[in-house]
Amino acid sequence: MSNTMNIGISKRKVFSIITMLIAIVIALAWTIPLFWSIVASLRPVGEPFARGHVWFGSGFSFYNYKHAFSLAPFGRYFINTILLVITVLAVQLVTSSLSGFAFAFYKFPGKTILFMIVMLQMMIPTVALLVPNFQTIRSLGLYDTILAMAMPFWGSAFGTFLFRQTFMGIPRDYGDAARVDGCNWFMIFKNVYLPMSRSTVIAFSISSISWHWNSLLWPLIITQSDTARPLTVGLARFTQLGEVGAQWGLMSAATLIVAMPLIILFLIFQKRFLEGYMNSGLK
């Protein structure tokens, strides 16, 4: 009796060790690209990659980073990216919270149709409409500016949707009571609704920032000089520079210059990131 129980327990133990090992292997495999690029970017100059020499060089050096910065103005790109994500997010937060509030709190003729028009933007990616949007930006005289990259995203269906969802979860009585007390819409919005949507603000901000930090095609089309180019466009051009070729150390350094700020933020605020994205799904 006690014998069979022992076997049962050890079987379970073996099983749990095996599943843990599989988990570790998968997790390691998943992170190899990032680990490799970190290691590769630190390879000393003049040590080419070849069969059997794909990981560590003879030591570590920051040469590749210095070289990358000398070949392309990554500092300028960095500032542009920061300006871009701020310009997008700041406006989006205002427009989306207001429209989300309107769709959640008010009843008005045409509400459904207006909501559907806004939601159209979630179904049809703005970047797919690059031909006419390019024309619009040109006629506005904004070509090759931060505004040109940001403006098409100032109205956000996703943001509107998220805020509407959040606000609909707040009991109407709160808003109605405030209205009876003589509060106007702005006081209701600011004092009742906004304070209850903190996690939505965070969730939306995280997704908006990483979305626009990482976007390539639209900024690539709508910029032509380093004064406006963001990091992603800088990197895409960098990989195609003649003198960069297949210098993997240098490419890795450039890649990480672009990716690291977000990766570091993510590692620091892991929980917020994961929860933010979890909150942004459909409930």
Added chain:
Amino acid sequence: MNDLTKKKKVSAIPYLLILPTLFFVILFTVYPLIASFKGSFFIHRLNIPKYREPVFCGLENYSKLFQSEEFRLILLNTVKYVVVLVPVTVVASLFFALWLSKERFRKFRVAIFHPAVLPLVSAATIWMFFFTPDYGLFNSLLGLFGYKGPENWTGNPKMSLWALVIISFWKDAGFYMIYYLAGVQNLPKDVYEALRIEGAGPIVSFFKFTLPLLKRTTLFVTTVAVIGAFRTVDHVIVLTQGGPSNSSSLLLYYLWQVRFEHLNVGLSSAITIILVLLLLIFTITNFLVSEKGGDNV
């Protein structure tokens, strides 16, 4: 008079609150849709003086596209890319979620999720090395499993599209996992307890309960995945430029080429319309299939 306005009481406030969002959505989504539709019926080529101003041509752009072998190949590429990438990624993300929702595997979430915050340009640049023939790490890894096939992933017309699929899979599976994790958390625990007591195995409870209960999440994730697959061509730009001989070109990439390399505005408008229609066909089919599945539960 006063009575009348009171009765109607249509306040302007909600409209004003929606106005900013609506304005930008109309300017950058609704108007461009109409403009593309209209533009697709005109010959409009910036590099040919005669056609610098649009000239009406009926359906010529469309017929030209569907007669072109190049375009048909790219259309097929796009369909293949979406039809393979989306189900594979979504299934993987569901398994990741079920796996990482267990307390003892929780710490692996960061490892699986991190590619989601990596720019696709960066991911593609790193994978460029992984796909290198001879010493690329991806080939070495496949070699461990006895793979002896061709190694030039981005240079081989039979493989270049799959190279793109692999990158997107790696980058997106962890991202979609998050939505499933949120769904898994909301699953009723007592149902599973009851199932366990009744002696239902994990496979039965997965197909009978987990999957149907996560139906809404699955609809959401597949929709996001389909739209994402149509929207992202960053890896095409960095890794293959659509080559070799268009074997890895996707609709959006081609649209960009036709507009900015061939300077053919009319033709690119027609491609825009086809892209939008194809995307809608996919998302609507997905929605209908999901709704139909609901009758059986």
